[in-house]
Amino acid sequence: MAGHRKLDHEFAFIKEVSSYFKPYRAKQTLVPVGDDAAVYRPAEGMGQVVTTDTMVEGIHFKRETMSSWQIGYKALAVNLSDIAAMGGRPTYFIISMAIPDDWTLDELLEIYKGMKHLADQFEVDLLGGDTVSIPDHLVISVTAIGEVEEDVRLLRSQAKPGQILFVTGQLGNAAAGLDLLLHGRPADGHPLPEALQLLLDAHQQPHPHVAQGRLLAQFAREYAISLNDVSDGLSSEANEIAAASGVDVVIRKEQLPVSRILLNYAHQRGIDPYTWVLGGGEDFVLVGTAPVEAVERMKQAFAAQNFPFYPIGYTTEGTGCVWLEGKQGKVRLDPMGYNHFRQKRD
Numbered sequence: 001m002a003g004h005r006k007l008d009h010e011f012a013f014i015k016e017v018s019s020y021f022k023p024y025r026a027k028q029t030l031v032p033v034g035d036d037a038a039v040y041r042p043a044e045g046m047g048q049v050v051t052t053d054t055m056v057e058g059i060h061f062k063r064e065t066m067s068s069w070q071i072g073y074k075a076l077a078v079n080l081s082d083i084a085a086m087g088g089r090p091t092y093f094i095i096s097m098a099i100p101d102d103w104t105l106d107e108l109l110e111i112y113k114g115m116k117h118l119a120d121q122f123e124v125d126l127l128g129g130d131t132v133s134i135p136d137h138l139v140i141s142v143t144a145i146g147e148v149e150e151d152v153r154l155l156r157s158q159a160k161p162g163q164i165l166f167v168t169g170q171l172g173n174a175a176a177g178l179d180l181l182l183h184g185r186p187a188d189g190h191p192l193p194e195a196l197q198l199l200l201d202a203h204q205q206p207h208p209h210v211a212q213g214r215l216l217a218q219f220a221r222e223y224a225i226s227l228n229d230v231s232d233g234l235s236s237e238a239n240e241i242a243a244a245s246g247v248d249v250v251i252r253k254e255q256l257p258v259s260r261i262l263l264n265y266a267h268q269r270g271i272d273p274y275t276w277v278l279g280g281g282e283d284f285v286l287v288g289t290a291p292v293e294a295v296e297r298m299k300q301a302f303a304a305q306n307f308p309f310y311p312i313g314y315t316t317e318g319t320g321c322v323w324l325e326g327k328q329g330k331v332r333l334d335p336m337g338y339n340h341f342r343q344k345r346d
């Protein structure tokens with residue numbers, strides 16, 4: 001049966017999946033997929049940006065939470081998000097797959113179709129990969145390559161006291177979406193209210209903020225801007241910026257962009273929405289700091305492209321701590337995002 005075909009040799013598989021990808025960068029690609037390694041010519045005057053992130057079945061996804069297509073999409077999206085967080089334009093990617101016996105050929109091809117969707121959107125070329133077997137769980141590791149102007153430094157360590165803290169999108173939706181997939185789905189026969197699709201999309205198909213990163217890269221040539229993408233959770237990312245820069249970061253709770261849909265869903269579940277907003281992670285929006293004098297122009301540049309830009313706090317002189325400022329004053333905010341080695345949230 002077509003749906004149950006097994007992967008029986010890696011060579012035929014590699015040949016088939018490589019044929020999915022259009023060569024957008026043929027001129028720079030001196031040796032494409034198919035040899036011991038690929039060779040490409042970097043663009044003159046550009047720094048090469050390289051990053052890698054892995055997704056593991058059971059940790060980053062389950063068959064119940066993500067379709068094969070979505071797993072492929074997200075494995076590439078999370079890497080493009082790290083390129084975005086450096087202000088880069090993505091150019092190439094490399095895929096490593098460790099495949100257990102219980103994944104059919106058609107499921108594996110679907111994973112590549114999910115990646116292809118994003119590869120076409122951002123015009124990035126597949127440069128190669130590796131395919132091996134593994135006893136239990138599917139592991140997908142993607143390495144993404146990009147380029148950024150040599151003088152752009154959107155680093156975690158670039159925050160200075162007296163700057164504005166900003167994010168480029170809503171927070172918490174992805175974590176709420178995961179909760180919905182694991183615990184909150186309506187009983188059989190009852191359709192999912194349409195509004196909740198926003199939460200599922202945030203978890204299953206996050207959009208990497210590459211265009212926003214490119215805008216910030218232009219400002220970074222003039223101003224000191226720090227930047228991270230939100231993978232582990234706002235509290236963790238803000239703590240990374242604060243610690244790397246040696247400043248304190250203050251998050252104004254009231255200014256956090258939180259969707260009405262998330263608030264309603266959290267209420268229905270009896271969960272404090274801010275556990276998702278501050279600690280949920282996987283939002284893949286950008287968070288950073290910028291000088292006050294740059295913020296008005298940044299807002300305008302974002303608005304001109306219909307991108308949201310939310311000021312959510314500020315930095316002060318300090319020792320690398322993060323504070324949450326609410327109606328009752330300020331409380332210390334420790335990193336409460338995802339920690340792989342704690343087996344649960346901090």
Ligand SMILES: Nc1ncnc2c1ncn2[C@@H]1O[C@H](COP(=O)(O)OP(=O)(O)OP(=O)(O)O)[C@@H](O)[C@H]1O
Nearest residue numbers: 050051052053054078082085228229230231232233
């Ligand atoms: N096992 C490792 N060996 C060497 N360097 C590593 C290893 N793991 C991570 N790093 C490096 O540590 C730095 C931070 O990586 P990290 O994975 O925490 O960032 P991130 O990708 O932005 O976050 P996330 O993985 O949550 O998306 C990067 O420079 C990364 O290359």
Ligand SMILES: Cc1ncc(C[n+]2csc(CCOP(=O)(O)O)c2C)c(N)n1
Nearest residue numbers: 058059060061062231232280281282338
């Ligand atoms: C089935 C399932 N359970 C839990 C989660 C949540 N989760 C896993 S890894 C991670 C942080 C980012 O990972 P990394 O630090 O590796 O980039 C988060 C928030 C999920 N996505 N799927």
Ligand SMILES: [Mg+2]
Nearest residue numbers: 052053054082
């Ligand atoms: Mg990483």
Ligand SMILES: [Mg+2]
Nearest residue numbers: 082085229231
């Ligand atoms: Mg990152």
Ligand SMILES: [Mg+2]
Nearest residue numbers: 053078082231
């Ligand atoms: Mg990452």
